[in-house]
Amino acid sequence: xxxxxxxxxxxxxxxxxxxxxxxxxxxxxxxxxxxxxxxxxxxxxxxxxxxxxxxxxxxxxxxxxxxxxxxxxxxxxxxxxxxxxxxxxxxxxxxxxxxxxxxxxxxxxxxxxxxxxxxxxxxxxxxxxxxxxxxxxxxxxxxxxxxxxxxxxxxxxxxxxxxxxxxxxxxxxxxxxxxxxxxxxxxxxxxxxxxxxxxxxxxxxxxxxxxxxxxxxxxxxxxxxxxxxxxxxxxxxxxxxxxxxxxxxxxx
Amino acid sequence: xxxxxxxxxxxxxxxxxxxxxxxxxxxxxxxxxxxxxxxxxxxxxxxxxxxxxxxxxxxxxxxxxxxxxxxxxxxxxxxxxxxxxxxxxxxxxxxxxxxxxxxxxxxxxxxxxxxxxxxxxxxxxxxxxxxxxxxxxxxxxxxxxxxxxxxxxxxxxxxxxxxxxxxxxxxxxxxxxxxxxxxxxxxxxxxxxxxxxxxxxxxxxxxxxxxxxxxxxxxxxxxxxxxxxxxxxxxxxxxxxxxxxxxxxxxxxxxxxxxxxxxxxxxxxxxxxxxxxxxxxxxxxxxxxxxxxxxxxxxxxxxxxxxxxxxxxxxxxxxxxxxxxxxxxxxxxxxxxxxxxxxxxxxxxxxxxxxxxxxxxxxxxxxxxxxxxxxxxxxxxxxxxxxxxxxxxxxxxxxxxxxxxxxxxxxxxxxxxxxxxxxxxxxxxxxxx
Numbered sequence: 001x002x003x004x005x006x007x008x009x010x011x012x013x014x015x016x017x018x019x020x021x022x023x024x025x026x027x028x029x030x031x032x033x034x035x036x037x038x039x040x041x042x043x044x045x046x047x048x049x050x051x052x053x054x055x056x057x058x059x060x061x062x063x064x065x066x067x068x069x070x071x072x073x074x075x076x077x078x079x080x081x082x083x084x085x086x087x088x089x090x091x092x093x094x095x096x097x098x099x100x101x102x103x104x105x106x107x108x109x110x111x112x113x114x115x116x117x118x119x120x121x122x123x124x125x126x127x128x129x130x131x132x133x134x135x136x137x138x139x140x141x142x143x144x145x146x147x148x149x150x151x152x153x154x155x156x157x158x159x160x161x162x163x164x165x166x167x168x169x170x171x172x173x174x175x176x177x178x179x180x181x182x183x184x185x186x187x188x189x190x191x192x193x194x195x196x197x198x199x200x201x202x203x204x205x206x207x208x209x210x211x212x213x214x215x216x217x218x219x220x221x222x223x224x225x226x227x228x229x230x231x232x233x234x235x236x237x238x239x240x241x242x243x244x245x246x247x248x249x250x251x252x
Numbered sequence: 253x254x255x256x257x258x259x260x261x262x263x264x265x266x267x268x269x270x271x272x273x274x275x276x277x278x279x280x281x282x283x284x285x286x287x288x289x290x291x292x293x294x295x296x297x298x299x300x301x302x303x304x305x306x307x308x309x310x311x312x313x314x315x316x317x318x319x320x321x322x323x324x325x326x327x328x329x330x331x332x333x334x335x336x337x338x339x340x341x342x343x344x345x346x347x348x349x350x351x352x353x354x355x356x357x358x359x360x361x362x363x364x365x366x367x368x369x370x371x372x373x374x375x376x377x378x379x380x381x382x383x384x385x386x387x388x389x390x391x392x393x394x395x396x397x398x399x400x401x402x403x404x405x406x407x408x409x410x411x412x413x414x415x416x417x418x419x420x421x422x423x424x425x426x427x428x429x430x431x432x433x434x435x436x437x438x439x440x441x442x443x444x445x446x447x448x449x450x451x452x453x454x455x456x457x458x459x460x461x462x463x464x465x466x467x468x469x470x471x472x473x474x475x476x477x478x479x480x481x482x483x484x485x486x487x488x489x490x491x492x493x494x495x496x497x498x499x500x501x502x503x504x505x506x507x508x509x510x511x512x513x514x515x516x517x518x519x520x521x522x523x524x525x526x527x528x529x530x531x532x533x534x535x536x537x538x539x540x541x542x543x544x545x546x547x548x549x550x551x552x553x554x555x556x557x558x559x560x561x562x563x564x565x566x567x568x569x570x571x572x573x574x575x576x577x578x579x580x581x582x583x584x585x586x587x588x589x590x591x592x593x594x595x596x597x598x599x600x601x602x603x604x605x606x607x608x609x610x611x612x613x614x615x616x617x618x619x620x621x622x623x624x625x626x627x628x629x630x631x632x633x634x635x636x637x638x639x640x641x642x643x644x645x646x647x648x649x650x651x652x653x654x655x656x657x658x659x660x661x662x663x664x665x666x667x668x669x670x671x672x673x674x675x676x677x678x679x680x681x682x683x684x685x
Contacts (some may be wrong), residue, residue: 094655
């Protein structure tokens with residue numbers, strides 16, 4: 001069954017059309033890679049799914065588990081189980097990572113009508129995950145992402161993802177700016193979360209990440225649409241031939 | 253006919269009348285009062301044409317001057333009994349003033365070695381020669397608000413901490429209003445902290461609809477360690493002046509906290525008198541409604557090898573106005589001065605206003621000095637990040653504001669005070685809706 005269904009999605013940003021009738025289905029438990037050249041609309045798709053204000057949907061629908069989420073606020077979408085790992089995670093001065101995680105988790109649980117997680121349970125969950133990701137306790141006490149290296153910020157995104165345990169995670173170029181060791185740690189963190197009822201969209205420009213997070217399906221985006229869908233071998237083909245073929249096809 | 257003077261405002265006329273009526277009854281210091289009053293007569297109330305008072309025009313903000321408060325009666329004292337509650341949880345030595353008058357029976361006068369406490373009114377009446385020699389001498393300025401205070405001062409604390417004394421508890425000067433009729437009070441305190449002494453001093457103002465003019469003269473000796481916290485609440489008008497002279501190799505940390513403050517002018521004159529001293533001059537303002545809170549600094553690096561950090565943050569909601577004027581002077585021979593000033597205003601409403609005027613006057617050539625100022629609404633980008641994690645918008649904004657204020661409050665060394673002010677800030681934020 002499809003967890004995410006995007007139909008004929010048209011999106012404008014500051015009056016400029018970025019997505020032009022995009023169709024995409026992500027099955028439950030599926031890891032879908034989205035690849036494509038710069039400017040093809042990959043990050044726009046990520047932001048639209050998360051509900052960023054300045055992204056205007058002019059046509060189409062997005063259903064999460066059968067429910068239209070386009071009218072929902074970003075926090076409502078999060079409570080429904082949607083998570084965006086940002087390409088450029090922002091620094092939040094003055095808010096300790098632990099406080100941030102607890103506030104977010106409890107807000108989501110409240111929205112879902114669940115009780116708050118007890119403090120020992122919460123701390124156990126965070127510490128365990130942080131351990132896997134090589135995030136030390138000191139980092140958890142510090143303000144969110146403040147003074148973190150690029151790699152630390154990306155690991156912090158995966159930590160949040162693991163603690164919030166979303167049904168659909170969208171990873172927007174999580175590999176950008178990572179060296180090979182950091183990439184392995186991040187990929188390992190993502191792989192731990194794979195399960196039959198959790199889906200992921202892995203947006204990337206390069207095939208490299210997909211060696212570590214092996215996708216079930218690969219979609220190619222160009223000019224605001226999905227133009228080709230295939231198995232994981234499609235990523236290798238793209239690596240060899242580049243994206244030029246799709247851009248030309250579009251132009252033709 | 254030599255001098256062209258503006259027509260006196262009703263407030264100025266009332267102040268003149270108050271002085272004429274009270275001068276026979278005010279305690280001591282007749283010559284100081286007369287000179288100061290003459291200065292007021294010459295200059296009048298500060299207005300927008302006076303550069304230092306540009307954003308806080310007292311001619312406009314003080315439509316009238318209230319009469320001097322009568323000494324508090326038993327009922328007035330009873331009403332002020334639980335004053336200082338903002339820091340109620342902090343174990344302090346409280347010295348309580350009601351409507352500007354020292355109230356020994358509400359104060360903690362338990363003896364402590366090295367500490368002397370007196371009342372300004374009592375010592376002026378007794379013509380204390382030491383006090384006469386010290387009063388008004390900490391820093392000489394031609395500021396009119398201070399001159400008015402010198403002319404009309406009634407009471408205040410006179411505190412002496414002997415060399416090498418580390419006080420066990422913070423001293424809290426609580427200036428409370430009995431909440432009676434609209435009145436004014438001019439309080440003047442002198443605190444002398446001798447070499448190598450360690451003191452935490454809190455000045456708390458809980459005003460009603462009254463007009464308060466408070467001056468604190470603070471002298472800290474060499475190697476002294478002084479934490480100075482000022483909290484100001486008022487439904488009326490508060491003009492506060494700190495005149496501080498800091499000796500060599502001392503540590504001076506101040507923190508001004510303004511919340512529920514209708515009209516406030518907080519001016520701080522800090523003079524570095526000895527090398528090797530470090531000062532942190534900080535504060536937080538939370539303003540809403542039509543609050544007007546002005547922080548004005550005159551930091552005088554008169555000697556070299558001192559470090560100062562001036563950091564102020566304000567959160568401005570509704571139609572409130574936050575003013576920051578920060579002047580740092582580095583004298584020609586004050587080499588190796590290290591001064592950094594930073595002010596940040598967070599605007600929560602379209603109609604709030606932040607006025608920022610940093611001024612550096614540097615006459616030495618081997619110094620590190622800088623300043624920065626930011627004014628902005630809570631970041632949409634940050635809010636989106638928080639919301640994308642499931643935190644609803646009002647909570648996301650509250651968390652960001654709390655963090656903004658919390659970062660500043662974190663700098664306070666005393667844990668109890670830090671926590672009490674954080675709670676006060678959260679309470680203020682909680683009242684937003």
